[in-house]
Amino acid sequence: MRFADRRTRLRIGSRRWFLEDIKFRVPKGARYAAVMCILGMNGTAWFDSVSFTVPRPLPWETAETKNYVFHWLPEKPLPPQAMQTQQRLFDEVCSRLGIHSPVRIQYYFYPDSATIRRQLGLKGAMYVSWTDRELHTVDPIDRHEFIHFITDPYGQPPRAMAEGLVYYLSDNFAGYPVDKIAAYRLHYGQLVPLSQLINYGEFVRLDRSLTIPVAASLTGFLIRRFGTEKYLELLGRINGVNSWEPFASAIEAVYGMSMVDIEGAWKAYLRGIDFSELPKPGNVQSSDKP
Structure with missing residues (x-):
């Protein structure tokens, strides 16, 4: 990709070619994705090639409790006691608030920060989707975000x-x-x-x-x-x-x-x-x- 500002005389080759690699999540249930190149500045851009790649899904393993569906990768399983603790924390908050929550949280546990950044295109090591009620994290236990999931319906x-x-x-x-x-x-x-x-x-x-x-x-x-x-x-x-x-x-x-x-x-x-x-x-x- 090359850029040229409209205030200058257009000269192909005025900037070195570079690769722009962007990762983004496709919403659940999507049947197709349209890829478009939209300029963020004035001028003209030349594209040598544009490609769209769907990565191979990770081999998630899963287990469920009353309010969670836990996901982890084979090389680093989520400890069973972590799942029990997470459900207990959920139940304790509901008890303190005097409510019964039907919320089901998809809990994705990654083996390390490099994996979650590579897979989701993040700079940090956590991602929350409020719409899909998903938590992507490197922590085996969450003590914060699940409370927002519980109270958001109110x-x-x-x-x-x-x-x-x-x-x-x-x-x-x-x-x-x-x-x-x-x-x-x-x-x-x-x-x-x-x-x-x-x-x-x-x-x-x-x-x-x-x-x-x-x-x-x-x-x-x-x-x-x-x-x-x-x-x-x-x-x-x-x-x-x-x-x-x-x-x-x-x-x-x-x-x-x-x-x-x-x-x-x-x-x-x-x-x-x-x-x-x-x-x-x-x-x-x-x-x-x-």
Whole structure:
């Protein structure tokens, strides 16, 4: 492939030929694929040849539990105890939320990061398909993504609240309980305003150590005070919401209290928490620490 910008005189050979090799996943049930070359810049491109190759399917072996279909390759089987642990974690979360989930997760376990990157064309070592309910990973046990699979049918809330629920259920961030980190932030004037937390654009720009524990603490407060049934109703109300005003309105509609009153009650709760085990400001060396 060669490129030539339209602002310059076209000269075949103005750039060395190079190979562009792109891998992509074809959705399940697809009957055909049309391959097209679309330029991402102004000018003209010459293609020496274009080819489309369907790789040979990997020889997956499988086993099933109530909510999972596990897949692994013969050279590195998924340990049976990992499957049992994964199903147990799923059941425990459902029990804590007071729900029964019919979700079935396709769990693909790869022997190493090189294999998953080569097979899926990834830069990282994990891929999640929410549509197909697939998890591709090099980890024998997942303690995070499956919770999103469980709760997504109830609603897809602001990113902070989605992550907050996961970390509330584990009650751990960087080795500390999430309420203690939130109390620490409040005491030292480092608590992120909830309006920033709920706004997706601002949330993703902030350090996770400032956002995740706070969202998890707020989530836990709502669940403990009002119950899981109300929280699941809230998920439906804030489905697709990523800004403050509709979030605050949904809170008031579900809980019968203004967001100002709920935030005040939550902060009063945090002021009663002992966080003395956490390092003082200035002693924190990593953004993973509170």
